[in-house]
């Protein structure tokens with residue numbers, strides 16, 4: 001069977017072959033398989049050196065000090081560690097987030113809310129961005145943390161974390177940013193971006209699944225409580241034997257992302273443009289999320305008069321995402337699209353197309369012609 005064209009890079013990316021090659025060297029007897037925490041022999045020292053080299057590569061992409069990188073199992077864990085770790089055992093804490101964050105942030109904040117933490121849930125603007133004023137208005141005397149994503153995974157919209165972070169810094173409120181969808185898609189520079197905690201994932205950037213990192217600022221010194229206890233790895237913030245091969249893979253992936261960033265953004269902008277030009281003959285198509293403040297790889301579109309489920313059935317040759325979660329047999333519309341003010345009906349008409357490193361002009365041309373055909377056909381039989 002011919003595989004469908006992959007247009008779901010925001011869900012995950014294939015591992016870059018250069019990354020897979022590198023990872024292979026850290027698994028078997030003839031490779032570097034030692035425990036990076038083994039201090040008594042060369043097996044351990046070599047593994048530790050590999051972990052530290054990867055730490056530099058990951059830090060490099062965001063212009064951090066390697067000592068500010070804490071390895072985790074992925075952005076989900078990084079978000080949990082940042083948010084729960086910042087609140088710690090405070091009884092009367094208040095935190096601020098938005099209604100369109102990733103589930104890793106939403107559900108962590110909901111859990112804290114049940115434990116007694118006060119949570120303000122900001123409503124984004126129609127274009128999927130959160131404004132500086134909204135954040136400022138939400139702050140209270142007991143606000144300990146604001147958590148907002150840099151790039152929204154369903155819309156591709158970019159939040160202005162620089163302006164927000166500067167104000168939070170003045171007021172001594174910690175700022176956590178989920179940058180899982182931003183890494184490798186735009187410049188992230190923590191020397192000019194006043195964030196305290198920043199979550200990263202390996203598998204959204206052509207690295208392996210099951211590895212991530214949390215940036216924890218050293219100056220000013222940010223303290224968070226560990227959520228996983230054990231041998232005191234990662235300066236006590238995250239215990240557990242480090243998965244050398246995963247970490248080496250993420251490091252390699254991030255170094256490739258850094259050296260190819262500009263070129264990749266230009267290429268994806270061009271592919272996005274071709275994709276949208278290919279849809280121009282179709283009436284009643286609207287873009288969800290910001291037209292201008294966005295990354296190139298994510299295109300969320302609503303099609304008048306066509307529901308996403310039927311459209312996806314028709315688009316069998318494309319692997320795309322509806323953003324809807326199938327919760328117990330009923331299909332719930334995306335909470336992100338509802339969050340930017342779309343009705344249930346409008347949200348049910350949306351699909352997310354996400355392109356990446358291996359997407360070609362032929363693929364996007366094929367995709368748009370398929371969409372034109374299927375939407376036209378579905379509208380005709382209405």
Ligand SMILES: *Cc1c(COP(=O)(O)O)cnc(C)c1O
Pocket residue numbers: 010011073074075076077102104149151152153178179180181200201202203204210211212
């Ligand atoms: C994918 C993603 C996550 C979760 O990352 P994992 O590494 O899969 O746990 C968190 N936040 C955003 C914005 C994401 O896109």
